[in-house]
Amino acid sequence: xxxxxxDRSAARKRALTRHSLxxxxxxxxxxxxxxxxxxxxxxxxxxxxxxxxxxxRDFLRDLLPACRTEGAGELMGTAWRIEDRFRFxxxxxxxxxAAVAAECRLLVTEAIDDGTEVERTxxxxxxxxxxxxxxxxxxxx
Numbered sequence: 001x002x003x004x005x006x007d008r009s010a011a012r013k014r015a016l017t018r019h020s021l022x023x024x025x026x027x028x029x030x031x032x033x034x035x036x037x038x039x040x041x042x043x044x045x046x047x048x049x050x051x052x053x054x055x056x057r058d059f060l061r062d063l064l065p066a067c068r069t070e071g072a073g074e075l076m077g078t079a080w081r082i083e084d085r086f087r088f089x090x091x092x093x094x095x096x097x098a099a100v101a102a103e104c105r106l107l108v109t110e111a112i113d114d115g116t117e118v119e120r121t122x123x124x125x126x127x128x129x130x131x132x133x134x135x136x137x138x139x140x141x
Contacts, residue, residue: 001108001126002040006048006059013127020108020126027135029106030066033098035091037067068102075101082118096121105138106131 004013078097099107099121114125
């Protein structure tokens with residue numbers, strides 16, 4: 001999703017990503033996995049070759065406080081359990097494992113079916129579900 005913040009050719013996804021991130025930050029729920037940051041950097045560098053690398057790096061530095069994860073061995077074990085149960089592709093297993101490890105209630109991604117629940121983490125696709133509706137429902141629980 002982070003790539004859409006910088007992709008002017010995807011106006012709808014850019015607007016929805018901005019809306020989702022503002023809402024997530026307002027609710028104090030932002031957690032970003034190291035995998036997402038690494039993938040974003042590689043994709044942004046390739047997709048936007050004229051963008052100054054320092055701008056991309058500064059964007060990621062701003063997200064660093066939201067980057068929390070457990071040790072690699074524990075993360076891998078969780079990812080393997082998720083892979084066995086849900087049959088997600090490996091990168092999504094790592095993404096979900098990092099969210100589970102950080103005790104995230106929500107994982108915002110378009111890569112996994114909206115509404116899928118893994119342990120106590122629910123997948124939300126910000127391009128099909130309004131994040132504010134999700135937060136309102138969480139308050140009611």
